[in-house]
Amino acid sequence: GAVVSQHPSWVICKSGTSVKIECRSLDFQATTMFWYRQFPKQSLMLMATSNEGSKATYEQGVEKDKFLINHASLTLSTLTVTSAHPEDSSFYICSAIPGTSGYNEQFFGPGTRLTVL
Amino acid sequence: SQKIEQNSEALNIQEGKTATLTCNYTNYSPAYLQWYRQDPGRGPVFLLLIRENEKEKRKERLKVTFDTTLKQSLFHITASQPADSATYLCALPTGANSKLTFGKGITLSVRP
Numbered sequence: 001g002a003v004v005s006q007h008p009s010w011v012i013c014k015s016g017t018s019v020k021i022e023c024r025s026l027d028f029q030a031t032t033m034f035w036y037r038q039f040p041k042q043s044l045m046l047m048a049t050s051n052e053g054s055k056a057t058y059e060q061g062v063e064k065d066k067f068l069i070n071h072a073s074l075t076l077s078t079l080t081v082t083s084a085h086p087e088d089s090s091f092y093i094c095s096a097i098p099g100t101s102g103y104n105e106q107f108f109g110p111g112t113r114l115t116v117l
Numbered sequence: 118s119q120k121i122e123q124n125s126e127a128l129n130i131q132e133g134k135t136a137t138l139t140c141n142y143t144n145y146s147p148a149y150l151q152w153y154r155q156d157p158g159r160g161p162v163f164l165l166l167i168r169e170n171e172k173e174k175r176k177e178r179l180k181v182t183f184d185t186t187l188k189q190s191l192f193h194i195t196a197s198q199p200a201d202s203a204t205y206l207c208a209l210p211t212g213a214n215s216k217l218t219f220g221k222g223i224t225l226s227v228r229p
Contacts, residue, residue, distance in 0.1 A: 044219045105166055108162065
């Protein structure tokens with residue numbers, strides 16, 4: 001149980017285009033999902049917290065107009081990288097928490113490798 | 118400011134030995150601490166959670182300790198196997214909604 005999927009697993013796009021990444025909890029409902037970015041040999045950096053039915057909470061330094069997050073249902077959150085540039089190339093990972101307990105572990109998706117040319 | 122340190126970037130050990138990974142933190146008083154495993158090109162996988170009132174927790178060949186006075190957690194893998202080779206991350210709760218901050222991770226290599 002507690003499986004999280006991401007789609008696509010990798011994407012290559014031209015500079016200036018927008019890319020949408022989907023994160024789905026397959027066998028549980030998640031009121032909260034998280035979006036992370038990870039550069040090579042670096043730790044996961046939290047970008048935003050996505051709550052179903054409300055606006056996402058962005059971490060300091062993350063542009064909310066560039067990284068659009070929509071959490072339209074209890075099993076789906078999307079991250080759209082708008083007007084992507086080469087510096088946005090990274091590994092994007094989502095996670096989800098079943099329930100609302102503060103002690104719950106996060107279940108991660110397999111990640112999406114974004115390359116912007 | 119809050120900080121999480123994992124004491125080295127890499128650890129190389131012989132199969133069968135015990136691997137010990139360290140996670141230190143400053144300016145935190147976490148209610149719990151988590152350890153995750155991450156393989157190259159994949160998302161992290163949850164391994165263990167230990168609460169502040171627990172000194173030690175075990176799961177099969179894994180053992181985690183939590184010393185809130187030293188502000189340190191130790192993660193042990195006994196009878197290590199090449200399949201244990203991966204990056205291990207510690208994570209602490211910071212903020213609302215179960216938000217976590219991750220350490221940089223330690224890459225463990227177990228040689229046959």
